[in-house]
Amino acid sequence: METRELRYFVAVAEELHFGRAAERLGIAQPPLSRAIGQLERRLGAQLLERTSRSVSLTDAGSVLLAEARAALDAVAAAERRTRRAAQAPSGRAGLVLGSKAGAANELVAKLLAAYAVEPDAVEVDVLLLGPGQQEQALRDGRADVAILHAPWDDVAGFDTEVLVVEDPAVLVQAGHPLTARDAVDLTELPEAVGVPAPRWPDREGRYAEGPGPEVHDVTQLLQLIALGRTYLVAPVSAATLAGEGVVAVPVTGAPPVTTLLAWPPQSRSVALARFVRVATLR
Amino acid sequence: METRELRYFVAVAEELHFGRAAERLGIAQPPLSRAIGQLERRLGAQLLERTSRSVSLTDAGSVLLAEARAALDAVAAAERRTRRAAQAPSGRAGLVLGSKAGAANELVAKLLAAYAVEPDAVEVDVLLLGPGQQEQALRDGRADVAILHAPWDDVAGFDTEVLVVEDPAVLVQAGHPLTARDAVDLTELPEAVGVPAPRWPDREGRYAEGPGPEVHDVTQLLQLIALGRTYLVAPVSAATLAGEGVVAVPVTGAPPVTTLLAWPPQSRSVALARFVRVATLR
């Protein structure tokens, strides 16, 4: 299977519509139909159930969709990491650290400072991303190492080292009834706040349907919280970035939030190994 | 990047010889040279240092080799798992369990028996492989779940559940001086045995140079041990399969051997989830 075929299949499987998928791929619809047909024939597997009115995935198609996404990420990662390795002079390729925009700022700053004074330290670029985007960046090679928060982020498939374990808190508008309390229990949560959770863009940059406001960065989110339009559950350390009009209330009965460093397991970079060591020694 | 280009590059990077790589790929040498050149131009990266007498990898080339292997494994896995999903009727695709040939036999048997009586149990095929091959099988889709032995097998990138933790032992010829002792310390190890370790085939089925005998399965290995030609370090439970002419001597000072179940993290198969649950509940 060629990556082109996988890209084509993923497009159709996601759109469930040959015409739109073809448009998204920048090709005409007939070659796309033919390519999918050839792929099915060669795999000996029906991937899509199609009538002239609808397209749906078969079981085999669902399997291929998940596997193809992983494979395409791996190919994208290969391309990006090779490009980056080639730019830098021998052995000095920089690192890209993926981090939640705005979250764990202090921790990241200390980490970078501690690493920077190491002998043989390489340049570290920080890639600020929305929630759930760091994992993806790690998988597709945009980042070499990332700050993740278990259990919210999916750590599966990465090597990890725990940095901090803390309790979660809920960030709400100052003056909100909850702020009069010492803590709120997890079981009360969506209702006790009274405002909908924010919606973040998915991997295609689109927003799912729902009641909450659409947000794409943390400053914007904090403003919306300060305006009483939404709320956020975050590690208590996030309280430091809360600022005017936003108050953190501890959440009880919830599993602790683990802030951890994650990186792809096949990585053999000495710079990365050193970075991880510095991070965990502190 | 197309998988064809990745296959070509990996062939050249492994052979470090365009002619041999081309032969292995079943194409002529000139198209291969051209393909690699195009790849380098498009990546903007020199991957190979070549004179007319030798070919070697650049730093960027080393990065691409590691990433390309992972990506090609992912593509191969996509293809195999899709094929398998298509063969079985809806929702009943079987599982493939990778296991070290001969090792953990009892454990595997119990596991399979316990799973088989579950409601909705699907067929489980067992794939017997040489050491270090189960990981590869898991990565390239030949297996869905595997029995691995930490710290010998590389668990990076998989989800795992621990099954058993035990101490290692060394299997030697009956009558060997060591068998008179209660235990042997790890630090004494290669020397105290006096015979070379066996050599297993690598991922291409070839054997590295070295003193030990070439082996490809466990029966053969046990015969060689019984003949006093080699030895093996294994979990103590392996003593049960030792049989005539082979004796297990406990090893001290070594980290315990963990027998665990591993599976690819992106797997969303309900059959696999149930299998893992049965395995860990025992």
Add this chain to the structure above:
DNA sequence: GCCATCCATACCCGGGCGGTATCGGTCCGG
């Protein structure tokens, strides 16, 4: 019943992949 929609098929064209022939550079043996 007609039309809009949507996927499949038919057909054509051009780029790119793979082939052979050959060049240019390097190492080695005599």
Add this chain to the structure above:
DNA sequence: CCGGACCGATACCGCCCGGGTATGGATGGC
């Protein structure tokens, strides 16, 4: 020191395949 073996790069050619347009056939809505 020279000729030949070796090896990767280049030149050139033919054909397959991927992409295009046009159109068919099926289905559902008005």
